[in-house]
Amino acid sequence: MSLKNIILIGLTFICTRFCYGQASEVINYHVHVFSNALITNIENQGQKLTDDVYEVTCQHGECSEIKKIKAHNGDKLVLISGPYAFKEDYQLKDSVALISLVQYENDLLKDLVNTDRKNLYGFCGINPNWDFALSETKRCIEDLEMDGIKLHFQCNKININDSLTHSKISEILKYLSNKDRPVLIHLNGTDLYEGQHIAQDFIKNFLNNADEQTIIFAHSGGPGGLTSFNIEVLKEFDHFFKTNKYNRNKKIYFELSGAILKTDYPEKLEPAALKDMIIKIGSEHFLFGSDYPFQTGERYLKVLEEDLGLNPITLRKIKTNNIFMKK
Numbered sequence: 001m002s003l004k005n006i007i008l009i010g011l012t013f014i015c016t017r018f019c020y021g022q023a024s025e026v027i028n029y030h031v032h033v034f035s036n037a038l039i040t041n042i043e044n045q046g047q048k049l050t051d052d053v054y055e056v057t058c059q060h061g062e063c064s065e066i067k068k069i070k071a072h073n074g075d076k077l078v079l080i081s082g083p084y085a086f087k088e089d090y091q092l093k094d095s096v097a098l099i100s101l102v103q104y105e106n107d108l109l110k111d112l113v114n115t116d117r118k119n120l121y122g123f124c125g126i127n128p129n130w131d132f133a134l135s136e137t138k139r140c141i142e143d144l145e146m147d148g149i150k151l152h153f154q155c156n157k158i159n160i161n162d163s164l165t166h167s168k169i170s171e172i173l174k175y176l177s178n179k180d181r182p183v184l185i186h187l188n189g190t191d192l193y194e195g196q197h198i199a200q201d202f203i204k205n206f207l208n209n210a211d212e213q214t215i216i217f218a219h220s221g222g223p224g225g226l227t228s229f230n231i232e233v234l235k236e237f238d239h240f241f242k243t244n245k246y247n248r249n250k251k252i253y254f255e256l257s258g259a260i261l262k263t264d265y266p267e268k269l270e271p272a273a274l275k276d277m278i279i280k281i282g283s284e285h286f287l288f289g290s291d292y293p294f295q296t297g298e299r300y301l302k303v304l305e306e307d308l309g310l311n312p313i314t315l316r317k318i319k320t321n322n323i324f325m326k327k
Contacts, residue, residue, distance in 0.1 A: 025075035025322070026320060027075065027076040027077070027320065027321070027322050028073050028074035028077050028078065029078045029184070029255040029287045029288065030078065030080065030258075030289030030291045030292070031073055031077045031078060031079050031289075031290070031297075032063065032080050032291070033063060033064060033080060033109055034058055034064060034082060035064055035104065035105055036064065037101060037104065038082055038085060038086065041085070041101075042085060045087050049293065055292075055294065055299060056293035057293070058293050062293060063293050064112075066112050066115050066116070069292070070116075071296075072298040073290065073297040074288070074290075074319075076119045076120070076322065077121070077297075078121045079109060079112055079123070080150045081108065081122075081123070082150075084125045084126060084127040084150070084156055085152070085155055086101055086102070095131070098130075099132060099136075102136060103136070103139075105125065106136070106139075106144060106146075107144070109122050109123075109124060109146065110122060110146060113146065113147075122146035122147050122148075123146065123148040123150045123182075124136070124144070124146050124149055125152070126140075126149050126150065127151075127156045128165060128168045128172060129156055129168065134171050134172060137172050137175060141175075141176075148182040148184060149172065149181065150184045151169070151185050151186070152186045153186055154186055154187065154188045154189060154190060160188075160198075160201055160206075161205070169205075169206065170205075173211070174211065176213070177211040177213050180212070180214075182215065182323065183214070183215055184218055184255075185216070185217055185218065186218040186223070187217060189224075189227075190223070192223075192227050192266070192267050194229070195227075195228060195230065195233045195236075196232040196235070196236055198229075198233065199221070200236055203236065203244070207244070207246060207250055208244070210246060211249060212249050213249065213250050214250075214253075215250065216254070217233070217254045218257065218258075218291075219256075220234070220255070220259040220274060221233035221254050225258065225265050225268060226268065226270075226273065227266075227268065228269065230259065230273075231273055231277060234254065234281060235277070237252060237254075238280060238281045241285075251323070252285060253285055253287050253323065254286050255287040255288065255289035256274075256286060256287070256289060257290050257294075257295075258289075258294065259274055260274070260304060260307050260308055262303070271307045271309060274308065275309050275310055278314070283310075283318055287318065287321050287323070288304075288318055288319040301319065
């Protein structure tokens with residue numbers, strides 16, 4: 001082999017390793033962390049993390065043991081704590097108990113993320129209706145040094161047009177804007193026919209300002225599954241991207257977890273409807289997520305490859321789109 005060929009092979013290896021190395025890593029933006037206390041509380045609400053719905057049942061520590069969480073989920077993971085899911089039960093009778101449980105859940109998140117700070121990011125779960133929502137947000141970002149916040153509007157029955165709720169959410173978003181931290185939001189899709197109005201109200205209430213803001217909408221903007229709700233939300237944001245003067249200040253993304261499901265459910269749309277919106281809006285606005293423990297990243301990537309119908313280059317861009325590298 002000539003010296004010239006040896007040099008070319010070496011340069012190809014170096015470029016592949018260093019030019020494309022990190023860019024080719026799969027990042028999963030939706031990986032839940034559940035403590036035993038939270039699992040117990042959820043079960044007391046009548047919900048079960050069982051294997052007829054969930055790929056991983058969380059019954060044997062799979063959702064709080066970092067080795068099991070990292071297995072089959074991707075190269076880099078956004079871990080999400082879920083204290084917003086706490087509801088009153090025999091262990092949770094007052095605000096003092098609630099604060100203690102919330103802090104425990106977010107402290108657990110910090111401990112898990114710190115086991116591999118290079119490949120793990122942490123988003124603290126916050127219910128904006130808590131009296132201490134802003135202070136816990138600040139604790140998560142400043143004291144625990146986490147990377148973002150998760151708000152679950154549907155779980156917490158959030159009405160973004162309620163004046164007090166609007167004020168609390170605005171405070172959190174303003175703080176995150178000042179700290180240059182992203183927020184992951186699960187919109188309230190209780191009414192599957194209200195996607196357009198929900199998106200319009202969100203834009204009107206929270207995006208018509210000059211603040212720099214990074215927002216990721218869970219489940220392609222919907223409540224889970226793919227219905228007209230998702231499509232109407234995506235259409236409204238496509239309009240926002242193309243017409244709103246504040247678009248330049250906003251980094252808006254939609255992560256794909258839970259959108260393409262094999263099971264039947266009311267108002268289900270074919271995956272082609274989501275594919276069309278990804279192409280129309282632009283794949284740069286979409287991220288990969290699996291909603292672990294509902295599905296592992298490995299399994300859901302296969303679902304997307306088989307059912308979504310995107311060309312491999314576009315899907316590769318989505319699953320390796322790391323917003324944290326762009327800061």
